[in-house]
Amino acid sequence: MIGTVVSGGAGAGQTRAMSGRLTGKTALVTGAAAGIGRAVADRFAAEGARVAYADRDVAGAEAAAAASGGRAVPMDVTDEDSVAGGFAALAADGWVPDVVVVNAGVQLFGQDAEVADLDLDVWRRTHEVNLTGAFLTVKHAVRGMLGVGGGSIVFTGSPTAVRGEGAEFTAYASSKAGMHGLARTVAAAYARRGIRVNTVVPPYTETGLVSTLTADPGARAAIVGRIPMGRAGTTGDLEGVMVFLASDESAFATGATFAVDGGMTTL
Ligand SMILES: NC(=O)c1ccc[n+]([C@@H]2O[C@H](COP(=O)([O-])OP(=O)(O)OC[C@H]3O[C@@H](n4cnc5c(N)ncnc54)[C@H](O)[C@@H]3O)[C@@H](O)[C@H]2O)c1
Numbered sequence: 001m002i003g004t005v006v007s008g009g010a011g012a013g014q015t016r017a018m019s020g021r022l023t024g025k026t027a028l029v030t031g032a033a034a035g036i037g038r039a040v041a042d043r044f045a046a047e048g049a050r051v052a053y054a055d056r057d058v059a060g061a062e063a064a065a066a067a068s069g070g071r072a073v074p075m076d077v078t079d080e081d082s083v084a085g086g087f088a089a090l091a092a093d094g095w096v097p098d099v100v101v102v103n104a105g106v107q108l109f110g111q112d113a114e115v116a117d118l119d120l121d122v123w124r125r126t127h128e129v130n131l132t133g134a135f136l137t138v139k140h141a142v143r144g145m146l147g148v149g150g151g152s153i154v155f156t157g158s159p160t161a162v163r164g165e166g167a168e169f170t171a172y173a174s175s176k177a178g179m180h181g182l183a184r185t186v187a188a189a190y191a192r193r194g195i196r197v198n199t200v201v202p203p204y205t206e207t208g209l210v211s212t213l214t215a216d217p218g219a220r221a222a223i224v225g226r227i228p229m230g231r232a233g234t235t236g237d238l239e240g241v242m243v244f245l246a247s248d249e250s251a252f253a254t255g256a257t258f259a260v261d262g263g264m265t266t267l
Contacts, residue, residue, distance in 0.1 A: 021247050023048030028090070028097040030077055030137055031104030033060030035207030036156060039235035040101055040242045042068050047243055052090055052097065055104070056082075071095070077104045077133030087140045098151035099246040100141040102134045102179070105156065109212040112169045123171045130175035131182070138186055142195060150194020154245045155183045157199040157257065159265045165226070180257065187255035196254040198245050203261035205233035228263030 027044045031037035032053035041064065045051045051070035054077075055061040061072040075086040090097065106129045111122045138153060145151035158176035160166030166173025180199055187197035204223045206214050213219045214232075224232050241260050244250050259265050 020048040021243055021249070022099070025049040025099050025246065026052075026090075026095050026097050027099035027101070027246060028052040028054055028073065028087075028141070029101040029103055030054045030075065030133070031156075033057040033064055035209060036202065036205060036235050036238055037101065037103040038064050039239060040103070041070060043239040043243060044099070044246065045070050047247075049099065049246070050095060052086075052095060054086055077137050078128045080136050083136045083140050087144055091144065096144045096148045097141060098145060098148055099154075100137065100145075100151065101154045101156065101242065101246075102137050102141075102183075103156040104133055104137075105130045105176075105209070107169065107172045107209055109210075112171045114168060115170045118170050123174075126171035127175045127178070130172070131178040134179050134182055138182065138197075142186065142190065145195050146193065151196075152246050152250070153183075153186070153195065153197045154242060155179050155197070155199040157183070157201045159201060159203060159261060162201065162257070162265050165264070184255050191254055196245075196250070198250070198253055198255070199257045200238060200241055200245070201257060201259040201261050201265060202238050203227050203233040203264040205235060205238070207235065226264060227261070228267040231262065233260075233262065 022044055027049045029037050029041040032041040033055035041051050041053050045068040051068065052073045053061040053065040053070050054073040054075040056076040058074045065072040073086040073090060076082040106126060108122055108126055112126065134155065141153055157180050160169060160173035161176035161180045183197050183199045204210060204227065213223060238260055241258050
């Protein structure tokens with residue numbers, strides 16, 4: 001497929017050529033109703049993939065899927081029956097994803113805290129979505145991929161997982177660090193069975209997840225000030241690396257961490 005898409009990234013407002021880099025792929029993105037997940041799912045569809053928009057926000061997933069010609073999959077990643085049921089419903093129609101983006105996540109602003117002040121319930125609710133949800137998504141993704149000759153799994157990681165960016169967000173940072181470890185572990189386990197697993201690290205990216213930070217000029221300035229390239233991330237910034245990792249162009253990449261964060265974790 002050849003076409004154009006309006007970029008939401010650094011070149012917002014510009015158009016760029018689409019080239020069908022994912023033609024023939026079947027992708028599932030969790031947390032695809034909004035934010036990074038939606039942008040990635042939309043770009044995958046524009047690149048020719050069949051795309052399943054998985055989210056617990058069913059109306060949001062349906063609206064997003066309808067706009068791109070994809071398919072909505074009701075899925076709460078904390079519930080194994082829901083995850084297994086979503087993959088089973090797709091498989092029943094011949095959709096076995098060979099690309100899965102493990103992206104659904106929460107950050108409980110106003111509740112997450114430094115460790116001495118952190119409630120166990122906040123810790124558990126954060127890990128339930130971010131880490132247990134990732135485990136359940138990958139478990140059922142891998143089962144499907146083993147039956148179709150392999151595939152590519154991409155995690156949406158975090159700067160908080162790799163350095164002290166999450167000092168005030170103990171539960172979130174720990175859950176994202178767990179995701180990075182899970183990605184490496186699964187990559188090692190399946191490297192000889194055709195399944196690749198990589199992690200993308202976005203910086204502070206202005207989605208609904210971080211609206212509390214975005215609405216606070218002091219907090220926003222502080223976090224943007226820690227991004228060497230001097231601006232917040234956009235969802236469009238992440239699409240290119242996601243397409244690369246989903247496609248066969250990255251065929252020899254596994255277990256790796258790809259920072260697309262304006263230098264936040266690398267400079
Ligand atoms: N925004 C940032 O600054 C930033 C930075 C680094 C990493 N990330 C990561 O990127 C990912 C996406 O974040 P975002 O900023 O797009 O957030 P967002 O809040 O805009 O979107 C998150 C999506 O996940 C869905 N979701 C939440 N819990 C779910 C569940 N139990 N089951 C299924 N879906 C669920 C939500 O309904 C929503 O559609 C997250 O893993 C987040 O940790 C975000």
